[in-house]
Amino acid sequence: MINQLPASVAINPRFDTWLRFQAGRTVRVATGKVEIGQGVVTALSQIAAEELALDLAQVVMLSGDSDAGPNERYTSSSLSIMDSGAAIRAVCAEARALLAARAALRLNCAVEQLTVAEGVFAVDGAASGVTYWDLADEIDWTQAATGTAAPKDAKDYRIVGKSIPRDDLAEKLTGGAFIHDWLPDDLLHARILRQPGPGAVLQELDEAAIKRAAGGTEVLRSANFVAFVGADEQAVEAAAAIAPGLAQWHGAPSISPGQQEADWLRGQASDDRRYGAPDGAGAGDLVQATFSRPYVAHASMAPSCALALFRDDHLTVWSHGQGMHPLRLNIAKVLDLPESAVTTRHMYGAGCYGHNGADDAALDAALIAVRMPGRHIRLQWRREEEFGFEPFGPAMLIDMSIRVDQDGKPADWTAEIWSPTHVQRPLADSGSLLAAEALKSPPSAQISDDPPEERGGGGTRNAKPYYDIPNSRIIHHLVTDPPVRTSALRTLGALPNVFALEAMMDELANRAGDDPLAYRLSLLSDPRARGVLEAVAARAKWPERGPGGESRGLGLAFSRYKNMAAYAAVAVAVSVDEEVRLKNIWVVADAGLVINPDGIRNQLEGGAVQGASWTLKEQVTMQGAGVTSLDWDSYPILRFAEVPEIEAVVMDQPGQPSLGVGECSVAPTAAAIGNAVAHALGIRIHHMPLTRQRIMASLLR
Amino acid sequence: MAQTYRFTVNGEDREVSARPDLPLIYVLRNQLGLTGTHYGCGLEQCGACMVLVDDEAVYACTRTMDSVANKSVLTMEGLGTREAPHPLQQAFMEEQAGQCGYCLSGILISAKALLDRNPNPSRSEIATALDGHLCRCGAHTRIIRAIERAART
Known part of the structure; x- marks a missing residue:
């Protein structure tokens, strides 16, 4: 029996929101979570097929449809299997029970005599010929699911x-499968001239020159929102390319050189919070260090794209955003339309890794569509727009201050964090869609906030040590007026926080004359945490590590994502001459019940590479009117020749509930690189990215 | 201004009307409906738009129409289909080599160019051949494994 109704079912109680028994002996299973390259829709289809005792081919998934599917907010925070997986499991188990009860009546037998395979019932093992689809019409699927049917026992799983x-x-490997690749016959292409920043006012725009350069392109203007629309994509692109040079703005932002650095945050206006133990004085030595991470980008491979069609007073928007229901509500609000007049549908986009320009592009397309009814509007951002206007992963500055007892163990731990907000998704009460700022009545400035602690926090994410430490506290300065818009980027604050925390663990171990692995294990009572650390150490041949300091390093790190999702330990081997070369990465994760092992390994590997890229290479630069890292040369990421061999291992725990796993390898990889570099150099580099310049500077010190 | 160009695309003779300086990607996607070739940056920096022109991997985002006249172009659609995949597509599926997949169409093309000239490339030769490509999801090791697998088949 399930004692608690899954949260997604409580919000979307009707069976028919989730399930529809269709022709061809198939079942349509709906989810509010969307495929963003993480394989989650396949994993959810496995859960549905398992509980309904269907063949996988009989499950047809519907994902991210504001009208026909459930509202599960955003596909974020490694929650899809925990949220939607739990809901689909409960709803499918209960539907199977309802159908079995009808089958027992029809076949004049006891429910206990029934088994079902591929939707066909058998009585005492003999085929009955009665199917789900024969019975489905006899059940009122508008009723609410109660979550009272027992799901399958894990030992009986065939597909999960x-x-x-x-x-x-x-x-995707055999054709154009993305939203970018959908070209309806009647479509018009569109591009935007972006307002340089909130409050900037367009004084002058030489529309005649634009039209001369881009024949057949129409210029739409509404206050400070300008769009170029036409049937010839290259002409529209050309219009958008020359427009910034033909526009004059008043009140464009002005960013001073120091503002792109994390240390600018110290002393800025902030909303301050404290969590954990009260101030500790205490005895013992104080160990202190400051760490930082600059602004970083989602840097999606594809420029954001959306399609919109306004016809018969109804607006349909196709988007690769992470939450179709919140997007519908927000677009309706900006356009002053009833929510029922807007439909939002998800289509595949390039990986986003959080809140990038996808939602903003959707509003851009919608604004144009309502001005040009009856035609599909295909809006695409330009590459420099993607790099210049996405909401960035915020810079963070972290002061660590640890009082150590006489055995060299941490007795009192303080992490003091400065960071702009990590969530300005539309409807988070602190965010809005970009183009709304350019309209006649822009939304009033909102107070930025962070996700609450019970959801894992934002700037504070994983700042609290998972280790056994008597007193720990977090002091959080939520910086309220950063130079650029910031929002959710994979792991939020966990990457910088774990980088700092796990660096301190190594430093404390060195100080105590202990091995970093043994030191960690002495402070970890959770056997699953110990399990991943011990397993990764064995794979990395940790006992053969040696003293380091000879340009070759081996480092490890641990974290449990959000201190409540999957456990991950990572070891990294590096060589360092003038720059860091990654030799090997080993990842071990414990994610409870595993739905799709290879899907998880893929996420662990990708998270490790992305974490390595942020740690070694990435920084958003800005000056004057805005961002200056506007292409892949000025915003380099890890390349094929720089990616090492990666071994990712998933410890299956079929008796345990599934734990969100999609982000768990990112932060410990960053931290393990930091520790490996410190091992190789004998000097710690505290500030990301660990560039050649920083390595050289530290070697000269 | 527009001119008529004849060229071969995925083995078929095609005739299109386009300006001489129009990048090939617009013709492939918007005139011929071959949308598997992806726009990523327009700057020859990411490789999402890679196609073969006379067996050489080139960036379709900057390669102009006048430079492909009477030549032979291969896009990812010309490799194989879901039902009858090319050995490279098959290997990528078997290795589950990709996450979001946006970069893969261009990578398949460079991989084909590599295997055509070097049927048994080493890991580092594969990485070098893919130097013109970016993958943001971190599927690099799987992609390299998939190309090694395709080389064996």
Whole structure:
């Protein structure tokens, strides 16, 4: 029995929001979570097929549809299997029970005599010929699910726990499968002239020159929102490319050189919070260090794209955003339309890794569509727009201050954090869609906030040590007026916080004359945390590590994402001459019950590479009117020749609930690199990215 | 201004009307409906738009129409289909080599160019051949494994 109704079912109680028994002996299963390259829709289809005792081919997934599917807010925070997986499991188990009860009546037998395979019932093992689809019409699917049916026992799983290949990947490998690739016959292409910043006013725009350069392109203007629309994509692109040079703005932002650095945050206006133990004085030595991470980008491979069609007073928007229901509500609000007049549908986009320009592009397209009814508007951002106007991962500055007892163990731990907000998604009460700022009545400035602690926090994410430490506290300065818009980027504050925390663990171990692994284990009572650390150490041949300091380093790190999702330990081997070269990465994760092992390994590997890229290479630069890292040369990421061999291992725990796993390897990889570099150099570099310049500077010190 | 160009695309003779300086990607996607070739940056920096022109991997985002006249172009659609995949597509599926997948169409093309000239590339030769490509999801090791697998088949 499930004692608690999954939260997604409580919000979307009707069976028919989740399930529809269709022709061809298939079942349509709906989810509010969307495929963003993480394979989650395949994993959810496995759960549905398992509980409904169907073949996988009989499950047809519907994902991210504001009208026909459930509202599960955003696909974020590694919650899809925990939220939607739990909901689909409960709803499918209960639907199967309802159908079995009808089958027992029809077949004049006891429910206990029934078994079902591929939707066909058998009585005492003999095929009955009665199917789900024969019975489905006899059940009122508008009723609310109660969550009272027992799901299958994990030991009976046939499909859950198998590495089922992703359906979407096969599609993407053989043709144009993305929102970018959908070109309806009647479509008009569109591009935007972006307002340089909130409050900037367009004084002058030489529309005649634009039209001369881009024949057939129409210029739409509404206050400070300007769009170029036409049937010829390259002409529209050309218009958008020359427009910034033909526009004069008043009140454009002015960013001073120091503002792009994390240390600018110290002393800025902030909203201050404290969590954990009261101030500790205490005896013992104080160990202190300051760490930082600059602004970083989602840097999606594809410029954001959306399509919109306004026809018969109804607006349909196709988007690759992470939350179709919140997007519908927000677009309706900006356009002053009833929510029922707007439909939002998800289509595949390039990986976003959080809140990037996807939602903003959707509003851009919608604003144009309502001005040009009856035609599909295909809006695409330009590359420099993607780099210049996405909401960035915020810079963070972290002061660590640890009082150590006489055994060299941490007795009192303080992390003091400065960071702009990590969430300005529309409807987070602190964010809005970009183009709304350019309209005649821009939304009033809102107070930025961070996700609450019970959801894992934002700037504070993973700042609290998972280790056994008597007193710990977090002092959080939520910086309220950063030079650029910031929002959710994979792991939020966990990457910088774990980088700092795990660096301190190594420093404290060195100080105590202990091995970093043994030191950590002496402070970890959770056996699952110990399990991943011990396993990764064995794979990395940790006992053969040696003293370091000879340009070759081996480092490890641990974290449990949000201190409540999957456990991950990472070891990294590096060589360092003038720059860091990654030799090997080993990742071990414990994610409870595993739905699709290869899907998880793929996420662990990708998280490690992305974490390494942020740690070694990435920084958003800005000056004057805005961001200056506007292409892949000025915003380099890890390349093929720089990616090492990666071994990712998932410890299966079929008796344990599934734990969100999609982000868990990112932060410990960053920290393990920091520790490996310190091991190689004998000097710690506290500030990300660990560039050649920083290595050289530290070697000269 | 527009001119008529004849060229071969995925083995078929095509005739299109386009300006000489129009980048090939617009013709492939908007005139011929071959949307598997992706726009990423327009700057020859990311490789999402890679196609073969006379067996050489080139960036379709900057390669102009007048430079491909009477030549032979191969896009990812010309490799194979879901039902009858090319060995490279098959290997990528078997290795689940990709996450979001946006970069893969261009990478398949460079991988084909590599295997055509070097049927048994080493890991570092593969990485070098993919130097013109970016993958933001971190599927690099799987992509390299998939190309090694395709080389064996």
